[in-house]
Amino acid sequence: MPCLVRADGHHGVMIQVVLIGVAVWGMTAGVALAHAAEQGFVLLLPTDVYIVSGVAAVALTVLVLALVPDRLAHRVFYPLGLWRAGRIPLAHVTSCLSALILVGLVLSGIYGSRDPLINPLPLAVWTVWWVGMVTVQGLIWDHWRWTNPWTGPAALMAVLTGGRAPLRYRVALGHAPGIVGFLAFCGFLLADPAPSDPARLARIVGGYWLVMLGGLVLFGPRWLLRAEAVTMLMRLYGRMAMLGRYRGRLALGLPGWQIARGPRLSRGLGLFALLLLGGGSFDGLNETFWWLARLGVNPLEFPGRSAVITPTLAGLLAANAALLAVFALCTWGGVRIAGGGAPLNTALRAFAPAILPIALGYHIAHYLVSFLVDGQYVLALLSDPLGRGWDILGLGAHSVSTGFLNTAAMVKVIWLTQAGAVVIGHVIAILLAHVLALRLYGHSRRAVLSQLPLAAFMVAYTCFGLWLLASPRGI
Amino acid sequence: MTSKPKSKQSLTRRGALKTLAVGAGAASLPLWARYTHAQTAEPIRIGFQIHRTGIGAAYGRWYGRTTDAAVKLINDGGGINGRPIEIIAEDDGTDPKRGAEVVEKFANQHKCDIAYGTLFSHVVIGSAPRAGELKLPYFVASEGHHVASGMLNRYTLQPGITDVKSQVQAMAPYITNTLGKKVTMIYPDYGFGYDHRDNLPAAIAAQGGEVIAQIAIPPTETSFTKYFPKIPRETEVLYHVMVGPAVLTFVKELGEFFGPSAPPLFGFIDSLEAVDIASPGLEFLEGTFFWEGMPRYAQEDQTEYDKLYREAVGVDANGASVSDASDISTYAHMFGCWETLHVIKAGMEAAGYSGPADRAALIEAVEAMTDMPEGRAHPQGAKLFNGKTHQVFGHQYISKVEDGKLRRVHTTSIEDTLYPDEVDYTTQSF
Numbered sequence: 001m002p003c004l005v006r007a008d009g010h011h012g013v014m015i016q017v018v019l020i021g022v023a024v025w026g027m028t029a030g031v032a033l034a035h036a037a038e039q040g041f042v043l044l045l046p047t048d049v050y051i052v053s054g055v056a057a058v059a060l061t062v063l064v065l066a067l068v069p070d071r072l073a074h075r076v077f078y079p080l081g082l083w084r085a086g087r088i089p090l091a092h093v094t095s096c097l098s099a100l101i102l103v104g105l106v107l108s109g110i111y112g113s114r115d116p117l118i119n120p121l122p123l124a125v126w127t128v129w130w131v132g133m134v135t136v137q138g139l140i141w142d143h144w145r146w147t148n149p150w151t152g153p154a155a156l157m158a159v160l161t162g163g164r165a166p167l168r169y170r171v172a173l174g175h176a177p178g179i180v181g182f183l184a185f186c187g188f189l190l191a192d193p194a195p196s197d198p199a200r201l202a203r204i205v206g207g208y209w210l211v212m213l214g215g216l217v218l219f220g221p222r223w224l225l226r227a228e229a230v231t232m233l234m235r236l237y238g239r240m241a242m243l244g245r246y247r248g249r250l251a252l253g254l255p256g257w258q259i260a261r262g263p264r265l266s267r268g269l270g271l272f273a274l275l276l277l278g279g280g281s282f283d284g285l286n287e288t289f290w291w292l293a294r295l296g297v298n299p300l301e302f303p304g305r306s307a308v309i310t311p312t313l314a315g316l317l318a319a320n321a322a323l324l325a326v327f328a329l330c331t332w333g334g335v336r337i338a339g340g341g342a343p344l345n346t347a348l349r350a351f352a353p354a355i356l357p358i359a360l361g362y363h364i365a366h367y368l369v370s371f372l373v374d375g376q377y378v379l380a381l382l383s384d385p386l387g388r389g390w391d392i393l394g395l396g397a398h399s400v401s402t403g404f405l406n407t408a409a410m411v412k413v414i415w416l417t418q419a420g421a422v423v424i425g426h427v428i429a430i431l432l433a434h435v436l437a438l439r440l441y442g443h444s445r446r447a448v449l450s451q452l453p454l455a456a457f458m459v460a461y462t463c464f465g466l467w468l469l470a471s472p473r474g475i
Numbered sequence: 476m477t478s479k480p481k482s483k484q485s486l487t488r489r490g491a492l493k494t495l496a497v498g499a500g501a502a503s504l505p506l507w508a509r510y511t512h513a514q515t516a517e518p519i520r521i522g523f524q525i526h527r528t529g530i531g532a533a534y535g536r537w538y539g540r541t542t543d544a545a546v547k548l549i550n551d552g553g554g555i556n557g558r559p560i561e562i563i564a565e566d567d568g569t570d571p572k573r574g575a576e577v578v579e580k581f582a583n584q585h586k587c588d589i590a591y592g593t594l595f596s597h598v599v600i601g602s603a604p605r606a607g608e609l610k611l612p613y614f615v616a617s618e619g620h621h622v623a624s625g626m627l628n629r630y631t632l633q634p635g636i637t638d639v640k641s642q643v644q645a646m647a648p649y650i651t652n653t654l655g656k657k658v659t660m661i662y663p664d665y666g667f668g669y670d671h672r673d674n675l676p677a678a679i680a681a682q683g684g685e686v687i688a689q690i691a692i693p694p695t696e697t698s699f700t701k702y703f704p705k706i707p708r709e710t711e712v713l714y715h716v717m718v719g720p721a722v723l724t725f726v727k728e729l730g731e732f733f734g735p736s737a738p739p740l741f742g743f744i745d746s747l748e749a750v751d752i753a754s755p756g757l758e759f760l761e762g763t764f765f766w767e768g769m770p771r772y773a774q775e776d777q778t779e780y781d782k783l784y785r786e787a788v789g790v791d792a793n794g795a796s797v798s799d800a801s802d803i804s805t806y807a808h809m810f811g812c813w814e815t816l817h818v819i820k821a822g823m824e825a826a827g828y829s830g831p832a833d834r835a836a837l838i839e840a841v842e843a844m845t846d847m848p849e850g851r852a853h854p855q856g857a858k859l860f861n862g863k864t865h866q867v868f869g870h871q872y873i874s875k876v877e878d879g880k881l882r883r884v885h886t887t888s889i890e891d892t893l894y895p896d897e898v899d900y901t902t903q904s905f
Contacts, residue, residue: 037750039720043697044727044756114585115539115564116527193573196528196566289695298665300694300719302530303597304570399540399789402533403801408755472697472720474530 038369038405039472042415047470050416051463054423058462061427062455065434066448073434077260079246079253091145095152102149102209109202116196117377120385125201127374130189131367134237138360139255142238148231149209150224154216165220174226175268181229182272183320186279190286191313193306232272240356255360256432259353260439267345270352274327277359278320281465284366285319286312287473299474327355330453334437338450342440350440351454354433358458361425362465365418369405372414376400415469422465426458433458518561519554519823521816522581524592524602529569531595533749537805538594538616539564541812544787548851555820556828563587571601578602582609588831589614591815594808596621596666603627610905612834614819616811618642618768620670623866625898629905632841632865634822635815636768636808637858639670641892645871646741646766647678649885654739654764655711656684661702662716664691671716671743697721703732716743723756730759740764744771744807744874744881751795751803753879760876767872768807769855770883780854784813793880810855817852818844818860818867835905842901859889863899868892 065073109121116122137144158164188195188204195201215223224231244251244258251257265273285291292299295311305312331347342350377400383393404410433454437447523542526535542562550559563585567574574593581587589612593599596619603621606613607628615622615633620640622633650658658679662668668691676686688707692699699721706713717725729737740763752760771794773781788804789797796802818841826833826840842862849857856870868889874881 037723037754040723040750041754043721043724113564114566115525116566118564193570194566194568194576289697293695298694300530300663301597301665301667302569304529304568304573306568306570306572399796399798399802400536401796401799401802402536403796403799403803406749406751406754406801406803472695 038402038411038414041405041408041411042470043472044408045412045415045470047415047466050419051466051470054419054466055459055463057423058426058430059459061430062451062459065430065451070438070444070447073431073438074260076431077254077257077435079244079251079257079261081246081249081251083250084248085245085250092152092155094146095148095150096156097152098147099149099153099209102205106202106206106209109198109205112198114198116198117374118381119198120381121198121201121205122196123374123378123381125205126196127371127378131363131371132375134234135360135364135367137234138237138240138356138363139242141241141243142235144231144234144238148224148234150213150216150228150231151221153213157217165218167218169219169222169226175232175266175272177227178229178232179268179272179275181227182233182275182279183316185229186275186283186316187313190279190283190316191305191309193304193309226268232269233276236269236273236276236353236356237360239353240360254428254431256357256428259356260432260435264346264349265353267349270349271324273352273355273359274324275320277355277362278323279316280359280362280366281323281461281468282316282319284362284468286315288468288471289474290471291315292474297474299472302474326457327352327454330457333453334450337452338441338446341443341446342450347440347450350436351433354429354436354454357425357428357432358422358461358465359425361421361423364421364425365465365469368418368421369414372404373400373402418469419466422469423462426462426465430455430458516558518559519556519828520561520563520585520587521819522578522585522587522590523562523564524567524574524577524581524590524598525564526569526593526595526598527564527566529567531569531593531598534594534805534808535566535569537749537809538592538812540804541788541809542816544784544789545813545816548787549816549820555823560816560820567593567598567602569595569598571597574598574602575605578605578611578613579609582606582611587611588828589819589834589837591615591819593617599631600626603631606630610834612838614815616808616815618808618811623861623864623897625864625900627865629838629865629900629903632838634818634841634844634858634860634865634867635813636811636867637869637871637892638866640674640894641866641868642743642766642768642871643671643674644678644894645887645891646873647675647682647684648891649873649887650712650714650741651679651682651684653885654741657707657709657711658684658686658714659688659690659706659710659712660686660714660716661690661692661706663694663718665694667718667745668692668716671714675714692717694719697724699725699728700732703729710738712739712741713737714741715746717746722746722750723754726759727756733759742766744768748805748807749803751801752876752881761879763876764884765874765876765881767874767881767883769810770872770874770881771804771806772874772880772882774883778849778854780849780851783851784810784854788813814847814853814855814858818847821852838905856886857889859893861896863901864896865900 105121105124108119112119212228215227239258239262240255242252242255289299295308297303297308328348331351332344335342335344335347379393379395380400383395384390433451434447437450441447441450525539526532546560546562549555554560565577565580567577578590581590590606591614593615594617596617599615599617599619600621603613607630611630613631615631616636618636618639620638621627622631623638660672660675662671672689679686687710688705690702690705692702742763742765744765744767773792790804790806791797794804794806796804822837822841826836828837844860844862847853847858847860858867858869860867870889871887871892872883873885875884
């Protein structure tokens with residue numbers, strides 16, 4: 001058994017100071033399970049030591065980057081070309097299959113079991129897609145090209161009708177519909193009293209799919225790229241993936257290499273990237289004793305999500321607004337310190353994607369535990385999809401278990417994995433921001449100077465993220 | 476345990492999906508032969524309010540397993556009045572408002588005969604008024620005193636698990652006669668702690684003892700060292716009921732504070748329900764005492780009923796899942812689901828229940844119940860039901876931690892748990 005060092009819940013003056021600055025604007029609420037034993041073991045871990053170590057690792061990255069030659073920094077994001085890969089023209093076919101599966105899931109949400117851990121729809125949406133597929137998209141490869149449920153059916157309809165999109169998407173709208181859609185999604189995820197209710201989810205998922213399909217047919221592909229939040233989210237995270245295409249080859253690189261070498265984001269997508277982090281970090285803060293104390297809620301007697309809908313929505317919006325403000329301030333400060341060379345608007349668009357690794361790290365860390373638990377229900381479903389007592393996957397006599405959260409050693413491994421995701425996310429973000437600054441300024445000294453405020457922000461955010469993981473939660 | 480572990484499907488997905496299959500007539504055929512004598516083989520639909528998400532999820536998982544097992548046993552034995560039970564499980568999110576919505580869905584959408592659930596008191600308190608308005612019998616297994624206190628209504632009954640008030644007062648004789656007469660209490664500073672704060676002192680005084688100090692700890696506290704100096708030196712027993720994620724820290728710091736010279740410790744297993752007593756950091760609990768609703772570890776004199784119940788639910792002799800020894804069950808509480816379902820069966824059979832028109836008759840039949848002997852339907856022990864207060868009373872268990880396991884050292888009488896009636900629901904009209 002590991003040596004357990006006492007943690008008193010206060011992580012030192014330095015951390016407190018940073019938190020006062022950071023915690024004010026970080027925040028979220030998920031569909032997480034309460035595991036008192038797991039949290040109990042986390043409180044016994046020397047998390048203050050881990051937090052300091054994690055923050056130090058990120059800070060050290062900043063220092064090292066200031067010293068290494070530009071070429072070396074660029075080289076970090078060179079992809080390794082694998083083999084020539086032609087595009088396989090099956091995306092529309094798989095997309096149609098995906099749509100069929102989605103329709104099946106929606107029907108099962110309406111007609112299947114009322115239990116959200118038995119019904120395939122909530123498991124597919126919240127465990128398979130939101131946790132699993134989003135993580136694979138951000139970490140490994142852009143599967144959304146094949147798995148999105150819209151492009152295939154839309155292409156099929158275009159073939160059948162022989163017509164082009166009859167309406168033009170108004171350019172003035174920019175990415176606003178998608179951004180609003182994503183905020184609504186966050187609001188549903190965090191504030192709705194029953195986001196896992198199969199019938200409720202079926203109405204929302206089915207309705208959203210139909211409306212977006214209608215938009216795509218009426219307005220053409222631009223609709224999907226600017227008004228459909230899920231595709232926008234997936235395409236953004238797809239740029240983080242380790243596998244991608246480079247000079248006609250399949251290529252493998254450090255997460256973020258496609259961003260480092262790819263085109264600059266538009267203003268709307270840059271904003272979307274920031275909201276990914278804003279929503280993701282509030283989806284954690286809103287579960288902490290700290291946040292519940294702000295609401296005057298007893299965390300041991302949480303009154304239920306329906307009692308905190310308004311404060312959760314307000315917190316979500318405030319967290320996003322605060323994150324945007326701090327990011328803009330840091331970028332503005334960087335531009336000033338660098339002594340010009342790039343307008344603020346360009347700098348904002350240049351650096352916004354550097355936030356993506358942090359958001360992905362948070363996503364992985366926050367959902368790891370619920371994925372390990374609910375993933376077992378998904379396996380049970382796959383092994384016996386019709387509830388006939390089959391055992392297709394050969395799982396044998398095994399019940400869904402949270403026993404692994406009941407042992408100190410496993411809880412430590414899980415916590416350090418979560419912390420690792422947060423720290424690695426920040427380290428990559430700092431590397432990426434540095435390379436993006438080099439691209440923007442083309443000048444090492446200016447690039448380093450321009451990064452100072454943003455780097456300080458990322459170091460502080462590491463501290464915030466690790467504090468979130470170490471904090472007792474009441475939801 | 477020699478029983479064959481239940482398959483994953485049977486415990487989780489299959490168990491719940493079977494309810495659909497039952498309705499569709501797709502369940503295993505030999506079973507159906509047993510239902511043929513009934514006037515109708517239409518299942519009896521029981522709406523199961525379950526904590527699938529929210530702070531009660533850990534309990535909900537085990538309440539679900541226990542419910543599946545009890546329903547299987549009842550259905551294998553011919554169901555209720557020859558009709559199988561169909562469970563319609565809805566997640567209440569451990570949320571009172573949602574709980575009320577779920578009760579409404581049971582009545583109006585799923586056409587359930589009755590509603591049944593759930594653990595967390597605030598969900599029961601939030602749901603019961605709606606059940607009363609809808610005239611839907613609502614059988615709860617929440618352990619709260621809210622049923623017997625008279626704050627709910629005639630449609631809400633708690634026949635499968637005793638309430639906290641009776642549990643607390645029943646501890647007093649053992650504490651004062653065996654452990655010590657001067658008691659200091661440490662409890663969380665909110666409702667759950669107040670149940671203990673308000674009910675223990677009089678019971679201790681009645682036994683010739685005295686509660687000499689009551690130390691309330693804020694619910695958000697994560698370090699407790701500063702509270703321990705408030706424990707009076709003359710304390711002979713320390714009574715603790717801390718809950719939440721900081722419990723392990725509490726025990727560990729308590730051990731560091733007292734070292735080997737601690738007074739006897741008495742706690743409620745609620746603090747460590749679903750937590751392995753042999754966890755690192757909990758060594759200090761060795762030799763201390765706990766209330767248990769039902770002994771987590773199979774005792775030397777284990778009854779055949781406890782054995783059957785464990786095997787049916789899939790729990791081993793240590794109170795853990797048979798498929799994962801580290802997956803500790805909520806053993807002290809979850810029998811409430813099993814016993815409640817058996818009371819529902821007995822009540823429906825006594826009332827000749829045939830459909831929603833017989834709901835009032837069902838409630839009257841349960842109100843007429845008194846003695847419930849220990850048996851397959853009541854593996855936790857014999858019970859005494861009070862039809863006026865809609866609350867059941869039963870034996871309580873006190874266990875001592877020995878070698879990292881809980882060994883039962885005392886069983887209270889049912890009389891120890893009784894208190895004067897605070898309500899007579901039978902005077903309320905339907």
